[in-house]
Structure formats: C-alpha cells, structure tokens
Amino acid sequence: MKRVVITGIGCITPLGNNVDTMWSNLLKGTCAIDKIKNINTDNLTVKVAAEVMGFNPEDFGIEKAMIRHNDRYALYAIAAATQAMQDSGLTVDKDVDPSRFGCAIGSGIGGIQTFCREHASMLENGPRRVSPLFIPEMIANIASGNVATVFHAEGPNLPVVTACATGTHSVGEAYRMIKEGRADAMITGGTEAAICEIAIAGFANSKALSTSEDPMAASLPFDARRKGFVMGEGSGVMILEDYELARRRGAHIYAEVCGYGNSCDAFHYTAPRADAKCATNAIRWALEEAGFKHGEKVYINAHGTGTPLNDKTETLAIKQAMGEDEARKAVISSTKSMHGHMLGATGAVEMVICAKTLQEGKVAPTIHLDQPDPECDLDYTPHTARDFAADLTISNSFGFGGQNACVALRKI
Numbered sequence: 001m002k003r004v005v006i007t008g009i010g011c012i013t014p015l016g017n018n019v020d021t022m023w024s025n026l027l028k029g030t031c032a033i034d035k036i037k038n039i040n041t042d043n044l045t046v047k048v049a050a051e052v053m054g055f056n057p058e059d060f061g062i063e064k065a066m067i068r069h070n071d072r073y074a075l076y077a078i079a080a081a082t083q084a085m086q087d088s089g090l091t092v093d094k095d096v097d098p099s100r101f102g103c104a105i106g107s108g109i110g111g112i113q114t115f116c117r118e119h120a121s122m123l124e125n126g127p128r129r130v131s132p133l134f135i136p137e138m139i140a141n142i143a144s145g146n147v148a149t150v151f152h153a154e155g156p157n158l159p160v161v162t163a164c165a166t167g168t169h170s171v172g173e174a175y176r177m178i179k180e181g182r183a184d185a186m187i188t189g190g191t192e193a194a195i196c197e198i199a200i201a202g203f204a205n206s207k208a209l210s211t212s213e214d215p216m217a218a219s220l221p222f223d224a225r226r227k228g229f230v231m232g233e234g235s236g237v238m239i240l241e242d243y244e245l246a247r248r249r250g251a252h253i254y255a256e257v258c259g260y261g262n263s264c265d266a267f268h269y270t271a272p273r274a275d276a277k278c279a280t281n282a283i284r285w286a287l288e289e290a291g292f293k294h295g296e297k298v299y300i301n302a303h304g305t306g307t308p309l310n311d312k313t314e315t316l317a318i319k320q321a322m323g324e325d326e327a328r329k330a331v332i333s334s335t336k337s338m339h340g341h342m343l344g345a346t347g348a349v350e351m352v353i354c355a356k357t358l359q360e361g362k363v364a365p366t367i368h369l370d371q372p373d374p375e376c377d378l379d380y381t382p383h384t385a386r387d388f389a390a391d392l393t394i395s396n397s398f399g400f401g402g403q404n405a406c407v408a409l410r411k412i
Contacts, residue, residue: 008239010083014050026364050232050340071111076235077143077191102155106166108344110140163399167348172260189237189348221304221334232340236348259290265402276317282404283321290408304334347397354393
C-alpha cells in the first residue's frame with residue numbers, strides 16, 4: 001500500500017477566491033453570510049446565503065469558449081484546480097504519466113443554474129431553442145471531466161455524488177486510488193453553485209434552511225438557537241500524490257492522508273439516525289486507519305450544519321467514536337458558521353482548512369456560538385481562533401440519503 005500526501009490546494013469560497021484570503025478571513029472570524037445579491041428573493045422565505053463574490057474565471061486563465069460553455073459550478077472547479085496545480089508544481093509527462101494521473105471532483109447537484117436557464121428558455125421559446133450544450137453543461141460529472149481535460153489527467157476519473165458528503169467522499173476515494181496503486185496522483189475535491197430560486201425553495205420547503213433575515217444570526221452550529229443551515233457555494237480542490245513521487249520531486253507536503261471512513265445510515269432520506277451508529281462507524285474507521293492513539297492532539301472540522309438534528313447527532317458520534325475522554329480533549333469547530341454550507345463542495349473546502357490547520361498550528365473558530373446547546377457539550381472553539389498544534393485532523397461530512405464520510409490527515 002502506498003502512502004498518500006497533499007501537495008497542492010486551491011479554493012473558491014464566499015470568504016475569498018484563493019486559499020490565503022480564505023484562511024486569513026477564517027482566523028479573523030469573518031462572516032461571509034449576507035443578504036442574497038445575485039438573485040431576486042422577493043418570493044422566497046430565505047433571504048440570506050454565503051455567495052462567492054468577485055469571481056472572474058478569466059483571472060484563472062480559463063479560455064472564453066470554456067467560460068461560455070460551462071455552468072458556474074464547473075468554472076469554480078476549474079479555477080480551484082488551477083490554483084491547486086500551480087501550488088503543487090506537478091508537471092504532467094515530466095513528473096507523472098498522464099495515464100497514472102486521475103481526477104475525482106464531485107458535485108452534489110451539478111449544473112442546476114444551466115437547468116433553470118434552459119427550462120425557462122423552453123417554456124418561453126419552445127423545445128427547439130434549448131441549447132445543444134444543455135446536457136453537457138448540466139450533468140454532475142462534467143466538472144471532473146473538464147478539469148481532467150484541462151490538465152491532461154487520463155487516469156481514473158470518479159466524480160462522486162453523495163449530497164453534502166460529496167467533497168469528503170471524493171477525497172477519500174482519490175486517496176484509495178493512490179493507496180491501492182491505481183494512480184500516482186489525483187486532482188480531487190468538490191464544487192457547487194446552487195444558490196438559485198428553485199434550489200433555495202426546495203431546501204426551504206423541506207425545512208432544512210435557516211429563515212433568519214439577520215446574517216449574523218442565521219448559521220448557528222451547536223447553538224441552542226439553531227434552526228437550519230445557510231446555503232453557500234464554491235469549490236475546494238487538492239492534489240494528492242504518492243509520497244515517494246512527491247519526495248523525489250521535492251514537493252511541498254501539507255499533510256498525509258491517512259484514514260477514510262465511509263458508511264450509510266440506511267435509515268431515512270434526510271434525517272440522521274438518532275443513535276448515530278453509522279456516523280460513528282465512519283469516524284471510527286478513519287481514526288483506526290490513521291493509527292490514532294490516545295493522547296494525540298486532534299482537531300475536528302465538524303459537519304456542524306446548524307440544523308437541530310445534525311449537531312447533537314454529530315456530537316454523539318464523536319463521543320462514541322473516540323470515547324468520552326478523548327472527545328472532550330479534541331478541539332472542534334464548524335467553519336460553516338462563516339462560509340455557510342457549500343453542499344457538495346463543503347467537505348473539500350473543509351479538508352483544505354484541515355490541511356492549513358496542520359501546517360499553521362491554528363484552529364478557526366465557530367462564530368456566533370453564544371448559547372451552547374446542552375446536548376452539544378464538546379469544545380467547539382467559540383468566537384475566536386486559537387493556537388493548537390494538532391497531530392491529527394479529521395473532517396466529517398454527512399449527507400441526505402444517510403451518507404457519512406470522514407477523512408483523516410496527519411502531520412508528516
């Protein structure tokens with residue numbers, strides 16, 4: 001089995017369109033949630049979201065033809081992948097054979113903005129006016145396919161779709177590809193751009209979204225006042241490599257990917273199991289594979305959506321997976337309090353945050369945690385960032401359909 005390391009990271013987020021800007025804003029406790037600006041919310045019950053601002057795909061060298069022929073979710077992925085590839089310094093042909101270079105970038109929803117635009121066009125102008133590129137722009141695998149095309153990744157291509165666990169599962173599956181010798185390097189992560197009327201209406205009508213009109217009181221993970229999550233958007237992408245390849249070429253290594261847990265509640269299409277049994281398994285399996293030992297310093301980037309059921313269930317899962325004593329020693333935060341819930345992208349962005357946490361020895365906070373829920377009684381790093389030299393980080397993601405994912409990173 002191969003060792004797998006992270007050598008490049010990139011992101012497009014509501015907190016900034018590169019890693020350094022996002023990281024700086026996270027440590028300052030900046031909230032990117034605001035009144036929705038890019039769509040009309042007059043008929044919507046939800047008025048706030050965490051939108052990506054100031055994004056210009058040309059800034060990332062994306063050609064005009066590709067900009068015209070891609071949904072926004074795919075453009076986010078290409079931009080984040082461009083950053084990650086530049087950061088890694090990996091060169092196809094010179095460093096890695098294209099057939100051994102793969103891509104695993106997932107999306108929970110795919111090109112929903114394209115779907116809405118072309119559906120409106122059909123209703124107004126008839127079926128003949130639907131774009132011949134409607135299907136290629138809309139399908140959930142096209143981001144991974146187009147990133148592979150841009151960077152000549154001819155190896156395994158696996159765009160995972162597991163709702164809010166998509167980004168974490170994508171990184172986990174890419175890790176396995178390299179670990180098992182099926183690839184030498186992978187571009188991996190998640191991407192989403194679903195802040196549109198129909199998506200917000202659907203989530204709102206299922207009672208998943210916060211209806212607070214105050215951006216500073218909308219995303220409240222682990223707080224007794226929480227009533228739902230806040231939609232975000234963006235993309236997080238990482239370059240994973242065989243450790244020996246990275247070492248030979250002198251690459252900068254952020255962390256080692258060392259554990260992955262994947263389970264299903266097999267219970268309900270939206271609600272988590274109250275006993276947290278299967279979420280516990282995903283966390284436990286990741287920790288076991290990572291060789292977690294009692295007494296190690298652990299940072300957990302929690303799924304922490306701010307929904308009534310998720311936060312208390314995740315708290316229980318952490319306790320059951322680690323044991324009560326170790327769970328109480330862990331330092332935890334939900335960065336969704338700042339960047340919102342980016343759906344299929346969120347786990348990948350939060351993995352980038354875990355890598356930065358290991359590198360910098362600092363933990364981003366859970367902001368707005370003013371009234372802690374008694375059922376959420378672990379250390380959630382309220383309000384302000386802190387110094388913490390973690391040995392190990394884990395990132396949790398749980399999605400509709402009972403999908404549970406956890407990936408562990410370790411200092412190297």
